[in-house]
Amino acid sequence: MQSAYGGRRTSMNIxxxxxxxxxxxxxxxxxxxxxxxDRASVDVVMNEIDEYAVEEALKLKEAAGGEASVTILTMGPxxxxxxxxxxxxxxxxxxxxxxxxxxxxxxxxxxxYAIAKVLDxxxxxxxxxxxxxxxxxxxxxxxxxxxxxxxxxxxGARKVTVDGGNVKIERQTDNGYDVVEAxxxxxxxxxxxxxEPRYPSxxxxxxxxxxxxxxxTTADAGIEADKVGLANAPSQVVExxxxxxxxxxxxxxxxxxxxxxxxxxxxxxxxx
Amino acid sequence: MASLLxxxxxxxxxxxxxxxxxxxxxxxRYAEHSxxxxxxxxxxxxQMATKHFRPHNKKSDANEPSxxxxxxxLIPEIKQxxxxxxxxxxxxxxxxxxxxxxxxxxxxxxxxxxxxQAANVGTASYPFLTIGNANLLQKYGxxxxxxxxxxxxxxxxxxxxxxxxxxxxxxxLSDVTTRAEPQDDGTYxxxxxxxxxxxxxxxxxxxxxxxxxxxxxxxxxxxKGISLFVVPKHVVETGERNDVVLAGLNHxxxxxxxxxxxxxxxxxxxxxxGQPGAVGFLVGEQHRGLAYMFTMMNEARIGVGSGxxxxxxxxxxxxxxxxxxxxxxxxxxxxxxxxxxVPIIEHADVKRMLLAQxxxxxxxxxxxxxxxxxxxxxxTAETEEERAKxxxxxxxxxxxxxxxxxxxxxxxxxxxxxxxxxxxxxREYDVEQLYRDNRLNPIHEGTHGIQGLDLLGRKxxxxxxxxxxxxxxxxxxxxxxxxxxxxxxxxLRAAIDRVVEVTAALWSTGDVETALANSTVYLEAVGHVVxxxxxxxxxxxxxxxxxxxxxxxxxxxxxFFRYELPKTGPMLDLLASLDRTxxxxxxxxx
Numbered sequence: 001m002q003s004a005y006g007g008r009r010t011s012m013n014i015x016x017x018x019x020x021x022x023x024x025x026x027x028x029x030x031x032x033x034x035x036x037x038d039r040a041s042v043d044v045v046m047n048e049i050d051e052y053a054v055e056e057a058l059k060l061k062e063a064a065g066g067e068a069s070v071t072i073l074t075m076g077p078x079x080x081x082x083x084x085x086x087x088x089x090x091x092x093x094x095x096x097x098x099x100x101x102x103x104x105x106x107x108x109x110x111x112x113y114a115i116a117k118v119l120d121x122x123x124x125x126x127x128x129x130x131x132x133x134x135x136x137x138x139x140x141x142x143x144x145x146x147x148x149x150x151x152x153x154x155x156g157a158r159k160v161t162v163d164g165g166n167v168k169i170e171r172q173t174d175n176g177y178d179v180v181e182a183x184x185x186x187x188x189x190x191x192x193x194x195x196e197p198r199y200p201s202x203x204x205x206x207x208x209x210x211x212x213x214x215x216x217t218t219a220d221a222g223i224e225a226d227k228v229g230l231a232n233a234p235s236q237v238v239e240x241x242x243x244x245x246x247x248x249x250x251x252x253x254x255x256x257x258x259x260x261x262x263x264x265x266x267x268x269x270x271x272x
Numbered sequence: 273m274a275s276l277l278x279x280x281x282x283x284x285x286x287x288x289x290x291x292x293x294x295x296x297x298x299x300x301r302y303a304e305h306s307x308x309x310x311x312x313x314x315x316x317x318x319q320m321a322t323k324h325f326r327p328h329n330k331k332s333d334a335n336e337p338s339x340x341x342x343x344x345x346l347i348p349e350i351k352q353x354x355x356x357x358x359x360x361x362x363x364x365x366x367x368x369x370x371x372x373x374x375x376x377x378x379x380x381x382x383x384x385x386x387x388x389q390a391a392n393v394g395t396a397s398y399p400f401l402t403i404g405n406a407n408l409l410q411k412y413g414x415x416x417x418x419x420x421x422x423x424x425x426x427x428x429x430x431x432x433x434x435x436x437x438x439x440x441x442x443x444x445l446s447d448v449t450t451r452a453e454p455q456d457d458g459t460y461x462x463x464x465x466x467x468x469x470x471x472x473x474x475x476x477x478x479x480x481x482x483x484x485x486x487x488x489x490x491x492x493x494x495x496k497g498i499s500l501f502v503v504p505k506h507v508v509e510t511g512e513r514n515d516v517v518l519a520g521l522n523h524x525x526x527x528x529x530x531x532x533x534x535x536x537x538x539x540x541x542x543x544x545x546g547q548p549g550a551v552g553f554l555v556g557e558q559h560r561g562l563a564y565m566f567t568m569m570n571e572a573r574i575g576v577g578s579g580x581x582x583x584x585x586x587x588x589x590x591x592x593x594x595x596x597x598x599x600x601x602x603x604x605x606x607x608x609x610x611x612x613x614v615p616i617i618e619h620a621d622v623k624r625m626l627l628a629q630x631x632x633x634x635x636x637x638x639x640x641x642x643x644x645x646x647x648x649x650x651x652t653a654e655t656e657e658e659r660a661k662x663x664x665x666x667x668x669x670x671x672x673x674x675x676x677x678x679x680x681x682x683x684x685x686x687x688x689x690x691x692x693x694x695x696x697x698x699r700e701y702d703v704e705q706l707y708r709d710n711r712l713n714p715i716h717e718g719t720h721g722i723q724g725l726d727l728l729g730r731k732x733x734x735x736x737x738x739x740x741x742x743x744x745x746x747x748x749x750x751x752x753x754x755x756x757x758x759x760x761x762x763x764l765r766a767a768i769d770r771v772v773e774v775t776a777a778l779w780s781t782g783d784v785e786t787a788l789a790n791s792t793v794y795l796e797a798v799g800h801v802v803x804x805x806x807x808x809x810x811x812x813x814x815x816x817x818x819x820x821x822x823x824x825x826x827x828x829x830x831x832f833f834r835y836e837l838p839k840t841g842p843m844l845d846l847l848a849s850l851d852r853t854x855x856x857x858x859x860x861x862x
Binding site for chain 2: 201208
């Protein structure tokens with residue numbers, strides 16, 4: 001990976017957005033009362049694609065000969081500290097945790113507002129996020145943040161190169177990739193093809209305990225309380241129903257016409 | 273999705289709700305740790321074991337190591353997994369910070385390593401041996417040896433072995449003939465053959481550090497003339513290839529991912545310094561090698577018990593998963609063929625097999641964590657007296673910690689196969705491999721029989737019987753905590769008192785041959801009594817707690833007391849009778 005910080009830039013500040021989500025393998029439910037995700041009853045993990053974002057930030061730092069700083073930025077309840085520690089134990093330098101009851105139930109638009117306000121308090125050259133979170137699956141955070149901060153957005157990166165004051169990516173497409181370039185600072189989202197995230201090491205786990213972790217309330221970040229939270233959300237979950245139980249399968253006995261019956265079935269399901 | 277390797281819920285219960293491992297963080301050695309770091313390393317171990325060790329378990333069984341006369345070939349996934357393991361720093365988990373370790377409590381490090389043993393015991397053997405080797409050399413090696421060989425092992429670049437057995441001397445170490453010739457420069461040249469050496473040759477690491485038992489000419493006969501040497505494949509000091517070569521690989525029933533070797537030392541295939549003989553460096557003092565090696569052996573014995581437990585545990589979880597999803601037959605009280613079949617877990621006999629497995633594997637895990645907790649007590653308990661007590665109790669429990677899981681978690685694997693029926697006997701499922709892998713454990717690191725001799729012939733009689741007295745006191749203390757009204761208490765009290773009486777009876781005549789004739793029966797009887805105590809301990813830890821997990825623990829304890837502990841009665845009767853049937857059997861009568 002190219003890197004050209006020498007002489008012109010002595011250090012680069014990278015902020016990685018990390019979200020704590022319910023375990024992908026667990027059964028996820030909405031709460032009946034406020035129709036938000038029930039986070040309390042399931043195991044939680046770092047959003048999987050965010051691990052790739054952390055890894056890419058660490059790689060960029062290594063490519064810069066260590067002349068970079070990686071900050072984890074997480075919005076979430078107290079419990080999200082577990083996920084922040086994991087990112088720190090992978091090798092990130094410090095973390096900012098935006099945690100406030102007032103934020104509960106915020107939708108993507110509100111979340112981007114809150115995160116943008118925190119970004120305003122930080123110095124950054126690059127903001128890296130995963131392309132989507134496995135709980136909400138909106139895939140809009142990079143775009144929303146670019147709009148709010150007025151910085152260029154480079155989305156769906158499968159390869160990233162920082163060269164002087166520019167960042168260049170290969171953006172994954174259906175047919176191949178596009179090369180997209182922008183000046184720093186920029187907002188970047190990555191896809192799973194980009195790397196293979198490292199495991200935390202034992203040393204990393206121990207070191208993570210003493211790395212700086214700043215906890216901010218909405219007031220600390222200058223977030224106006226009436227612009228966030230479930231009650232103020234521009235989008236609302238009006239109604240939901242649980243997935244219907246799986247229907248009993250249909251058994252077709254092959255009496256020489258099995259192929260035709262399979263074809264009929266596929267046609268009836270509008271698959272062929 | 274819950275893992276089918278081990279139960280994290282069970283580990284959390286044993287570590288935090290029973291053994292109160294968090295208390296250790298108040299001691300200076302572990303002050304840097306917290307529940308958070310313990311949980312993180314347990315998470316990391318589970319993830320790495322699941323992602324890097326588990327997937328090639330079957331492949332390494334189906335593709336055993338081969339030797340082309342020059343190089344040993346293994347499937348590439350083994351090295352990839354071990355590289356990840358090395359990078360994580362797990363090898364040095366429990367070691368001192370001064371050597372690059374993390375000073376994790378042994379009880380946590382042991383729980384971490386069990387994940388790898390459950391995922392792939394063959395691949396896990398390489399770091400297992402390396403950790404034991406590094407621990408020994410850190411304790412007894414010179415600073416030069418530590419720098420040259422231990423640090424690279426800690427970093428995962430070198431792997432270690434232990435070379436005790438020879439083709440003509442396995443359990444009988446007094447008969448080893450490998451010799452170590454002193455050289456003018458203070459080194460030795462080693463000549464001889466070593467058999468059954470796990471990890472003895474491979475291309476997985478930059479170097480292989482053999483710990484070799486050998487005799488220096490002119491020394492005392494028997495085990496008192498055995499010394500211990502570091503014999504590296506590549507001599508770090510000179511950069512030369514050492515004169516230790518692979519004579520051949522052993523082809524095994526299980527553990528196939530682990531190379532098992534016959535090694536030749538000093539045959540002149542390589543000539544370091546221009547002459548034949550494998551360069552060796554003496555560890556500690558001459559003629560004290562076996563005592564040093566027992567440091568590693570005792571640790572290895574608990575580790576072997578852990579491997580047996582882990583194989584049993586994953587077999588239990590896999591057969592449980594199968595029993596919950598396999599429909600077969602109808603309830604015995606309502607056999608209406610028009611009704612759907614029920615999952616086989618609904619049948620009482622299947623539940624019996626699952627309960628038996630649960631009581632064996634969860635009991636074994638608890639015993640092993642308890643032993644590892646004693647290792648931490650040995651190192652860090654506040655007073656000298658407490659530390660000495662921990663050592664003594666660990667000495668008594670070690671043969672049981674090695675043998676009981678090797679016997680009963682193997683039985684658990686047999687029951688897992690039985691639960692799966694015909695499918696369990698096929699290679700389509702994992703349980704047959706688990707059984708084959710586990711069948712090694714009653715054999716290596718001191719056979720089942722050797723452990724019986726160790727327990728009855730040495731451990732319970734040493735220091736005037738102090739070890740047995742301490743075991744009795746420890747079990748009795750749990751009985752007192754449990755209170756008289758529990759049904760389990762009376763049977764356990766009777767059993768542990770009987771063990772003391774029978775031990776005294778066995779040694780009352782002074783006839784060693786008769787006393788030790790049934791030492792394996794003794795080992796198995798005492799093992800079951802100790803496990804009943806461990807189950808009572810777990811039962812007490814569930815007090816005041818509600819939920820299916822705790823109900824399951826209580827039911828498994830009930831199973832052990834109803835089905836297993838009573839088995840010790842006839843065994844102890846046999847022992848008390850000083851039976852000589854085996855001694856008086858003649859070779860020609862077979």
